[in-house]
Amino acid sequence: MPDPRPIEIPASLVGGTIPKHVAIVMDGNGRWAQRQGLPRTVGHGAGEESLLDTTYGALSLGVRVLTVYAFSTENWRRPVDEVRYLMNFNSGLLQRRQHELHDQGVRITFSGRRDWRVPKKVMKNMDSAESLTGANKAMTLNIAFNYGGRAEIVDAVARLVADKVPANKIDEKALRSRLYHPELPDPDLVVRTSGEYRISNFLLWEMAYSELVFTDVLWPDFRREQLFEAVEEFQRRERRFGGLDK
Numbered sequence: 001m002p003d004p005r006p007i008e009i010p011a012s013l014v015g016g017t018i019p020k021h022v023a024i025v026m027d028g029n030g031r032w033a034q035r036q037g038l039p040r041t042v043g044h045g046a047g048e049e050s051l052l053d054t055t056y057g058a059l060s061l062g063v064r065v066l067t068v069y070a071f072s073t074e075n076w077r078r079p080v081d082e083v084r085y086l087m088n089f090n091s092g093l094l095q096r097r098q099h100e101l102h103d104q105g106v107r108i109t110f111s112g113r114r115d116w117r118v119p120k121k122v123m124k125n126m127d128s129a130e131s132l133t134g135a136n137k138a139m140t141l142n143i144a145f146n147y148g149g150r151a152e153i154v155d156a157v158a159r160l161v162a163d164k165v166p167a168n169k170i171d172e173k174a175l176r177s178r179l180y181h182p183e184l185p186d187p188d189l190v191v192r193t194s195g196e197y198r199i200s201n202f203l204l205w206e207m208a209y210s211e212l213v214f215t216d217v218l219w220p221d222f223r224r225e226q227l228f229e230a231v232e233e234f235q236r237r238e239r240r241f242g243g244l245d246k
């Protein structure tokens with residue numbers, strides 16, 4: 001199914017800098033459901049539409065990479081039923097949506113640990129989405145799944161050791177090249193929904209100089225319009241990277 005809504009990019013965004021890489025902490029699903037007296041899992045389900053609409057919005061803006069935080073290394077602490085739901089839901093979402101995303105030229109990748117806790121069926125759907133869409137060029141949708149920023153850095157350090165890199169050759173470039181996706185640029189813009197002002201172990205290395213935008217909107221209510229608003233906010237920021245104004 002192609003983009004179900006016509007693309008209307010706000011005039012105010014045209015001509016401004018479009019972030020190459022946008023990363024989103026998709027938060028607030030449980031609260032969204034509970035406010036309506038529904039089980040938390042209904043909120044996760046409702047987030048599917050938000051993800052697809054936001055992906056189309058990013059595509060139409062010309063964003064090159066969209067990273068979304070779908071499941072953290074800490075989310076295993078949730079009740080087993082919710083964890084099971086999230087595993088099945090994410091796996092089903094890939095199955096349901098990979099062809100649609102493929103038709104739009106989206107490459108699907110994953111950041112995170114593929115350890116024993118991730119069910120085989122989920123792993124299979126991840127592999128299949130990756131191989132189906134691997135050659136696509138329109139945009140990369142990078143799904144952070146069983147992802148932790150600290151775990152990613154630990155894994156990179158373990159690789160440095162496995163590669164027998166001598167201490168005097170360890171620099172930022174050597175470490176960065178061992179992160180999960182060294183080919184992706186660092187995020188220019190990180191958005192967190194649901195009114196929480198924290199990072200929750202997301203992209204710790206990569207967001208060193210990202211612009212952060214926080215919104216009270218809960219993830220199931222988030223659509224491309226909210227992405228566009230975040231990009232407008234991004235365009236008002238002045239990035240200095242430790243240097244001085246131009």
Ligand code: IPE
Pocket residue numbers: 026027028029030031032070071072075086194
């Ligand atoms: C985000 O929504 C989805 C995941 C963390 C998997 P939450 O489930 O964290 O929803 P809230 O924050 O409890 O409302």
Ligand code: IPE
Pocket residue numbers: 025026027028069070071072075196198200
């Ligand atoms: C961050 O949200 C993880 C994801 C969105 C997948 P959480 O809901 O897990 O974060 P905390 O617990 O509020 O910090």
Ligand code: MG
Pocket residue numbers: 027028029
């Ligand atoms: Mg949350």
